[in-house]
Amino acid sequence: xxxxxxxxxxxxxxxxxxxxxxxxxxxxxxxxxxxxxxxxxxxxxxxxxxxxxxxxxxxxxxxxxxxxxxxxxxxxxxxxxxxxxxxxxxxxxxxxxxxxxxxxxxxxxxxxxxxxxxxxxxxxxxxxxxxxxxxxxxxxxxxxxxxxxxxxxxxxxxxxxxxxxxxxxxxxxxxxxxxxxxxxxxxxxxxxxxxxxxxxxxxxxxxxxxxxxxxxxxxxxxxxxxxxxxxxxxxxxxxxxxxxxxxxxxxxxxxxxxxxxxxxxxxxxxxxxxxxxxxxxxxxxxxxxxxxxxxxxxxxxxxxxxxxxxx
Amino acid sequence: xxxxxxxxxxxxxxxxxxxxxxxxxxxxxxxxxxxxxxxxxxxxxxxxxxxxxxxxxxxxxxxxxxxxxxxxxxxxxxxxxxxxxxxxxxxxxxxxxxxxxxxxxxxxxxxxxxxxxxxxxxxxxxxxxxxxxxxxxxxxxxxxxxxxxxxxxxxxxxxxxxxxxxxxxxxxxxxxxxxxxxxxxxxxxxxxxxxxxxxxxxxxxxxxxxxxxxxxxxxxxxxxxxxxxxxxxxxxxxxxxxxxxxxxxxxxxxxxxxxxxxxxxxxxxxxxxxx
Numbered sequence: 303x304x305x306x307x308x309x310x311x312x313x314x315x316x317x318x319x320x321x322x323x324x325x326x327x328x329x330x331x332x333x334x335x336x337x338x339x340x341x342x343x344x345x346x347x348x349x350x351x352x353x354x355x356x357x358x359x360x361x362x363x364x365x366x367x368x369x370x371x372x373x374x375x376x377x378x379x380x381x382x383x384x385x386x387x388x389x390x391x392x393x394x395x396x397x398x399x400x401x402x403x404x405x406x407x408x409x410x411x412x413x414x415x416x417x418x419x420x421x422x423x424x425x426x427x428x429x430x431x432x433x434x435x436x437x438x439x440x441x442x443x444x445x446x447x448x449x450x451x452x453x454x455x456x457x458x459x460x461x462x463x464x465x466x467x468x469x470x471x472x473x474x475x476x477x478x479x480x481x482x483x484x485x486x487x488x489x490x491x492x493x494x495x496x497x498x499x500x501x502x503x504x505x506x507x508x509x510x511x512x513x514x515x516x517x518x519x520x521x522x523x524x525x526x527x528x529x530x531x532x533x534x535x536x537x538x539x540x541x542x543x544x545x546x547x548x549x550x551x552x553x554x555x556x557x558x559x560x561x562x563x564x565x566x567x568x569x570x571x572x573x574x575x576x577x578x579x580x581x582x583x584x585x586x587x588x589x590x591x592x593x594x595x596x597x598x599x600x601x602x603x604x605x606x607x608x609x610x611x612x613x
Numbered sequence: 614x615x616x617x618x619x620x621x622x623x624x625x626x627x628x629x630x631x632x633x634x635x636x637x638x639x640x641x642x643x644x645x646x647x648x649x650x651x652x653x654x655x656x657x658x659x660x661x662x663x664x665x666x667x668x669x670x671x672x673x674x675x676x677x678x679x680x681x682x683x684x685x686x687x688x689x690x691x692x693x694x695x696x697x698x699x700x701x702x703x704x705x706x707x708x709x710x711x712x713x714x715x716x717x718x719x720x721x722x723x724x725x726x727x728x729x730x731x732x733x734x735x736x737x738x739x740x741x742x743x744x745x746x747x748x749x750x751x752x753x754x755x756x757x758x759x760x761x762x763x764x765x766x767x768x769x770x771x772x773x774x775x776x777x778x779x780x781x782x783x784x785x786x787x788x789x790x791x792x793x794x795x796x797x798x799x800x801x802x803x804x805x806x807x808x809x810x811x812x813x814x815x816x817x818x819x820x821x822x823x824x825x826x827x828x829x830x831x832x833x834x835x836x837x838x839x840x841x842x843x844x845x846x847x848x849x850x851x852x853x854x855x856x857x858x859x860x861x862x863x864x865x866x867x868x869x870x871x872x873x874x875x876x877x878x879x880x881x882x883x884x885x886x887x888x
Contacts, residue, residue: 325711328711328789329710329713331789332715335703335706336706339702339703339759340718340721340722343725343761344721346758348725349736350733350737350740351725351728354736409625409628410629412622416629418874420633421878422871422874422878423636424632424636426637426867426870427636427639429866430640430866431818431859431862431866433818433820433835434839434858435639435859435863437839438639438640438642438643438856438859444654447655448657449642449659486881538729542730548844553843553845572731573821576734576738577825582738582739586732586735586736589729589731589735590732593727593728593729597727600727
């Protein structure tokens with residue numbers, strides 16, 4: 303806003319009061335449109351973020367800023383388990399769902415009929431409720447009467463304990479995540495493949511390149527931005543795994559994350575610390591670590607993307 | 614040559630069909646299981662011995678399922694409407710107005726995209742406890758009323774709205790708000806529908822925040838209702854009831870998805886590519 307300047311009195315002229323310039327009036331409109339959203343983002347996102355950081359440096363005994371929560375975290379076996387499991391979820395699910403998604407996109411790209419049908423069906427799990435599908439999978443994994451063991455039995459493969467076996471449970475949860483997310487990868491790959499100019503592929507064919515060579519030297523490099531996008535969004539969402547684990551492993555006498563903490567993830571750990579044990583400061587400290595992990599992934603993404611555009 | 618390609622294509626179709634079975638089977642299994650009686654779950658049965666509707670009866674007589682459905686619809690519709698309105702208003706303003714602080718506000722909003730919900734739920738909970746928002750519709754909805762991603766997306770699309778169109782409306786004497794509503798918004802319909810679909814699905818399926826802020830049975834949304842009912846230890850899992858609940862929650866979404874699949878699939882691909 304301009305400061306008000308008193309002007310020397312002029313001869314009274316019958317003029318309207320000075321009007322704001324067009325630019326100033328439009329700026330005022332913009333501020334009027336933005337005032338509520340800016341208050342919202344500051345009040346509901348930014349201040350709470352700072353508050354969470356602040357909380358993580360305090361404990362219940364009223365001591366001033368301290369690193370006690372972070373020290374307790376490092377000393378806690380369950381936290382280390384949660385961190386390790388979370389990284390396992392990332393390492394297992396992201397490459398698998400991307401590889402399956404890419405193969406599906408390439409296969410659907412090769413057929414002429416039923417393209418839309420395949421795309422629709424493969425994408426279906428991505429839009430359905432995680433809670434509902436987790437319970438269906440939990441039923442299918444049931445060691446005694448689940449259909450998965452039944453089908454394995456047809457091939458004389460012994461029944462597995464799946465979610466009840468500490469060595470298999472994390473893999474069983476990962477399979478559900480892959481099943482649900484591969485359709486998204488497929489969809490994004492399909493869009494990425496369609497964006498590749500046909501003339502490039504034809505030029506490669508004219509030069510005598512086979513299917514594999516064309517894929518390796520034309521398609522794959524041009525898919526780079528798609529790969530980076532899927533890798534980053536996949537890693538970030540795998541770092542935040544929660545709902546599947548709660549519903550696949552929770553209840554019936556056991557806390558989610560079992561058996562023996564074999565499936566506990568960072569967010570499940572946060573939830574148990576914050577809302578079962580009601581240690582909100584400690585839980586905040588864990589979310590700060592999660593935030594830093596996600597930030598790291600984002601920074602790596604920026605670096606990789608910049609490099610991709612260099613050549 | 615022609616023969617070889619056609620065999621190749623048949624093999625691809627075959628593989629894709631195997632995939633279709635794997636992907637779709639859990640949904641078929643969910644529906645079949647919802648019609649079984651509870652004892653049937655102790656041995657393996659493929660088809661229900663007889664199509665038993667008692668699970669569905671139990672859903673509506675023993676739980677507040679109807680209420681959860683209503684809650685889910687209210688939350689998803691209100692939050693989606695709010696997000697669409699504010700995302701496009703802010704996106705439009707940032708794209709089409711020149712004023713001091715434009716960049717700053719954009720960066721401020723964008724920076725909130727890096728903060729995961731998990732970090733925010735604890736302060737939100739403290740806030741809700743302080744202001745009496747726990748276990749209310751407002752409490753469930755307030756965090757989602759605006760999203761940075763939506764602002765980012767709509768800003769991208771609003772850049773594409775021709776300035777001439779807006780100026781013409783100004784010369785006609787339209788108010789700035791009406792120009793936004795009646796001239797700019799219709800230009801970005803595809804983006805609005807894409808964002809609307811994403812937001813609706815996200816809220817319909819939301820779990821982490823609602824499970825924290827809801828404390829009474831009657832305020833649960835569908836995912837919380839299903840999850841809480843199923844994990845509650847009331848003498849073993851009532852699989853048929855759980856499957857009936859899941860079926861009722863999932864089938865309407867699947868039907869809507871098949872009706873609008875082109876728009877949904879393309880909308881999600883569009884937002885994925887744009888970002």
